Amino acid sequence: MFFGYIHLFEFFVSMMASRGYKCARWRVFDGLGQKIQTLIFVLLVANMVDGQIRYSIPEEMKKGSVIGNVAQDLGLDLRRLRSGRARIVSGENIQYTELKTDKGTLVVNERIDREQLCGETTPCSFSFEVILENPMELHRITVEVLDINDHAPIFPNIDRPIRLEISESAVVGTQFPLQSADDLDVGQNSLQDYILSQNGHFILKQHANPDGSRYVEMVLQKPLDRERHPQLSLKLIAVDGGTPQRSGTVNIDINVLDVNDNIPVFNQSVYKASVTENTIRGTKVITVNATDADTGSNGLISYSLSKTKGGGADIFSIDEKTGTISVNGLIDYEKEKKYEVRVEARDQGGLTGTSKVIIDVFDVNDNAPVINIMSFSSPLSEDAPPSTTIAIMNIKDADSDKNGQIKCSIDGKLPFKIESSLTNYYNLISDQHFDRETVSEYNITITATDLGSPPLSTSTKLHLRISDVNDNAPLFDKTIYSAYVTENNSPGVSIFAVRARDIDWGQNARISYLLEDTQVSGSPVSSFVTLNSETGVLSAVRSFDFEQIKQIQFVVKAQDGGSPPLSSNVTVKLIIQDQNDNPPQVLYPVQTGGSVVAEMVPRTADVGYLVTKVVAVDVDSGQNAWLSYKLQKATDRALFEVGLQNGEIRTIRQVSEKDAVKQRLTVIVEDNGQPSRSATVIVNVAVADSFPEVLSEFTDFPHDKEYNDNLTFYLVLALAVVSFLFITCLVVIISVKIYRWRQSRILYHSNLPVIPYYPPRYSDTLGTGTLPHVYNYEVCRTTDSRKSDCKFGRAGSQNVLIMDPSSTGTMQRIQSEKSILDEPDSPLEVS
Numbered sequence: 001m002f003f004g005y006i007h008l009f010e011f012f013v014s015m016m017a018s019r020g021y022k023c024a025r026w027r028v029f030d031g032l033g034q035k036i037q038t039l040i041f042v043l044l045v046a047n048m049v050d051g052q053i054r055y056s057i058p059e060e061m062k063k064g065s066v067i068g069n070v071a072q073d074l075g076l077d078l079r080r081l082r083s084g085r086a087r088i089v090s091g092e093n094i095q096y097t098e099l100k101t102d103k104g105t106l107v108v109n110e111r112i113d114r115e116q117l118c119g120e121t122t123p124c125s126f127s128f129e130v131i132l133e134n135p136m137e138l139h140r141i142t143v144e145v146l147d148i149n150d151h152a153p154i155f156p157n158i159d160r161p162i163r164l165e166i167s168e169s170a171v172v173g174t175q176f177p178l179q180s181a182d183d184l185d186v187g188q189n190s191l192q193d194y195i196l197s198q199n200g201h202f203i204l205k206q207h208a209n210p211d212g213s214r215y216v217e218m219v220l221q222k223p224l225d226r227e228r229h230p231q232l233s234l235k236l237i238a239v240d241g242g243t244p245q246r247s248g249t250v251n252i253d254i255n256v257l258d259v260n261d262n263i264p265v266f267n268q269s270v271y272k273a274s275v276t277e278n279t280i281r282g283t284k285v286i287t288v289n290a291t292d293a294d295t296g297s298n299g300l301i302s303y304s305l306s307k308t309k310g311g312g313a314d315i316f317s318i319d320e321k322t323g324t325i326s327v328n329g330l331i332d333y334e335k336e337k338k339y340e341v342r343v344e345a346r347d348q349g350g351l352t353g354t355s356k357v358i359i360d361v362f363d364v365n366d367n368a369p370v371i372n373i374m375s376f377s378s379p380l381s382e383d384a385p386p387s388t389t390i391a392i393m394n395i396k397d398a399d400s401d402k403n404g405q406i407k408c409s410i411d412g413k414l415p416f417k418i419e420s421s422l423t424n425y426y427n428l429i430s431d432q433h434f435d436r437e438t439v440s441e442y443n444i445t446i447t448a449t450d451l452g453s454p455p456l457s458t459s460t461k462l463h464l465r466i467s468d469v470n471d472n473a474p475l476f477d478k479t480i481y482s483a484y485v486t487e488n489n490s491p492g493v494s495i496f497a498v499r500a501r502d503i504d505w506g507q508n509a510r511i512s513y514l515l516e517d518t519q520v521s522g523s524p525v526s527s528f529v530t531l532n533s534e535t536g537v538l539s540a541v542r543s544f545d546f547e548q549i550k551q552i553q554f555v556v557k558a559q560d561g562g563s564p565p566l567s568s569n570v571t572v573k574l575i576i577q578d579q580n581d582n583p584p585q586v587l588y589p590v591q592t593g594g595s596v597v598a599e600m601v602p603r604t605a606d607v608g609y610l611v612t613k614v615v616a617v618d619v620d621s622g623q624n625a626w627l628s629y630k631l632q633k634a635t636d637r638a639l640f641e642v643g644l645q646n647g648e649i650r651t652i653r654q655v656s657e658k659d660a661v662k663q664r665l666t667v668i669v670e671d672n673g674q675p676s677r678s679a680t681v682i683v684n685v686a687v688a689d690s691f692p693e694v695l696s697e698f699t700d701f702p703h704d705k706e707y708n709d710n711l712t713f714y715l716v717l718a719l720a721v722v723s724f725l726f727i728t729c730l731v732v733i734i735s736v737k738i739y740r741w742r743q744s745r746i747l748y749h750s751n752l753p754v755i756p757y758y759p760p761r762y763s764d765t766l767g768t769g770t771l772p773h774v775y776n777y778e779v780c781r782t783t784d785s786r787k788s789d790c791k792f793g794r795a796g797s798q799n800v801l802i803m804d805p806s807s808t809g810t811m812q813r814i815q816s817e818k819s820i821l822d823e824p825d826s827p828l829e830v831s
Contacts, residue, residue: 056144059114071104084132115184149189149242153181161251165350168226169259175217181238189242197235226256260349262293271357277333290345297348312339333363365403365452379465382436391428403452411445436466470508470562474500476570487546500558508562516555525554546578580624580673588615598684614647626672633666
């Protein structure tokens with residue numbers, strides 16, 4: 001700003017030097033310059049404290065002339081000007097200044113004519129704002145335009161002289177109003193003085209108007225003598241106070257009339273009236289009245305409006321006969337708030353009386369507010385905090401008082417509010433946090449309404465888009481997914497798909513699916529299934545076997561493409577469904593190729609006698625493992641039946657003597673799968689009461705010739721082995737009894753508790769058999785145990801006939817019970 005004042009001072013010095021003023025005047029001006037410099041420095045400091053920049057420059061500076069260093073005066077870095085896209089915002093149509101962001105200087109962009117810019121207003125200045133973005137800053141700069149003496153005083157109708165008709169009887173001291181000159185300059189450069197050419201009759205008398213302008217009257221100092229000087233020619237010179245001094249001249253032609261010694265006189269020296277703006281043409285404002293004491297033609301008065309400053313004579317007209325003043329032009333309060341016109345009453349003798357009419361203009365609310373959007377940030381990030389500035393608006397109303405007062409509002413219930421910043425500037429700011437997933441855009445209607453009656457309003461619309469922030473993790477439709485796949489599937493088959501949703505937008509909503517590293521039966525889950533990262537489709541890597549693995553549980557992660565990425569997990573249970581791919585397996589009776597197993601049924605067996613039980617299992621599950629037993633073939637179907645569910649072979653009638661000894665049953669075991677699978681077992685039944693009875697029948701079984709020849713040898717050998725084993729077992733039992741008898745004597749003195757021992761004779765390892773379990777029990781008793789009862793129950797026994805094709809004899813395994821104690825009547829029962 002200081003540079004602006006220095007430029008002004010240098011400008012005045014250069015003008016003084018160019019005009020060649022004398023040394024004395026220069027010394028005076030030099031002292032005045034020092035005072036001006038001091039005043040400029042004081043103003044500079046005051047403005048800096050105020051926080052706004054104010055420059056002063058003379059008008060008519062060349063384009064490109066430096067006004068001031070904005071960056072230095074605002075304390076801004078040149079990089080800040082460039083990064084913030086600093087620019088000038090002005091409501092004027094003409095851009096007088098330009099901001100050089102590379103140097104930080106403010107230069108003249110267009111010719112500045114103070115008279116065109118401000119007219120008579122002093123001081124003359126124009127303001128504009130410098131806006132910076134990222135973050136937003138707003139600075140106001142005021143440039144005061146100083147007047148230079150570039151206009152000379154000009155009289156209206158300079159091509160035509162002022163014509164006056166003055167009666168020779170005009171008395172000394174009579175005043176004759178003259179036209180005033182106009183000087184567009186102001187201050188010292190404006191009109192300062194009037195000079196009348198030398199003459200022997202008139203002198204000038206100058207008057208000042210309330211607005212500071214001057215008007216002159218020519219005063220008769222010496223009576224006129226028409227006979228000596230019927231006409232007079234004078235010159236009126238108007239001079240200003242500028243340097244160099246300028247002047248304007250107009251000729252005055254005076255026609256001396258014969259005696260008319262009374263001038264018209266108005267009944268008021270000053271008339272006051274008022275009119276509202278936009279009053280239609282022809283509307284009467286006020287009527288003035290003047291009288292003339294003369295009679296005849298010298299008493300006839302005509303009214304006229306003289307040329308006045310401000311152009312009032314062009315806006316109003318007067319009826320020259322009645323003196324009624326009417327509206328003749330457009331009245332605009334925003335251009336002129338008050339008019340002063342001078343009314344002249346001239347009689348036929350040439351005498352003129354004057355009066356002043358002051359017309360006040362009342363404002364009408366005829367201008368709606370004007371909204372200019374200076375800056376608008378869209379899109380706006382959804383994580384923008386409250387009180388974030390979204391837009392800067394300049395709102396003006398050309399009316400005054402209440403008609404020019406503005407109230408801003410936002411239509412609807414939106415999370416925004418408007419705050420006033422500088423004069424006529426308003427900021428649109430956010431009032432709460434945003435959520436793009438709830439509202440992705442806003443249509444903001446801003447209405448500016450003045451306080452006039454009736455009020456006028458203007459609206460503008462802003463479309464604000466909310467940009468997305470990755471603030472939502474993907475969400476699965478379910479907390480746990482359950483999928484099913486049938487065993488023996490083809491590798492690579494698609495099983496099912498997981499789905500996740502992300503309510504964010506764009507890249508933040510792009511979801512990738514990943515398998516979490518988990519172990520299934522000691523193997524990574526990736527060796528069982530694979531997951532498509534884009535579609536979430538789960539596929540099998542290999543063929544599953546229900547009998548090996550029945551369920552796979554793993555974790556799938558859904559991750560979005562935001563930064564940083566967000567994710568969520570879901571548990572997936574993959575259940576393997578069984579297929580009927582295994583036939584039933586017969587556990588009993590055991591089918592061997594080297595021997596024939598036969599079940600014996602006594603001829604005294606009643607109805608329902610349990611011959612044997614077919615035991616089978618199926619490694620499948622569910623209904624695929626439900627087994628049913630059917631009798632496919634039988635020697636006598638009327639004698640036996642098979643339990644459908646349990647496989648028990650029972651007699652269905654009383655065995656008779658007529659029934660054949662050798663019975664052959666074919667039992668089929670079938671599961672419930674689709675399609676069903678089955679197994680067949682052959683059961684040989686011997687209907688007889690003793691082994692010799694059935695021996696001859698079963699020797700007829702088809703065997704190899706070599707097997708039949710050696711059968712006797714093997715039977716004898718087996719008998720010998722059994723006898724040896726029997727004798728050996730007997731010796732061992734006797735030895736054990738003696739040993740235990742000795743131990744019992746020791747236990748009698750030790751009072752130790754009885755510890756039973758239960759060795760199983762038959763173990764059903766699969767847990768599915770229904771054959772009876774037979775146990776041996778060993779009991780240790782003390783010497784006092786004779787007083788207690790001990791009884792051994794006899795376990796159910798069955799006779800099993802095993803025939804070996806390579807032997808000729810039979811071996812019957814008979815299970816019996818034997819008391820190992822001396823007392824046969826001990827009633828102890830063990831079950």
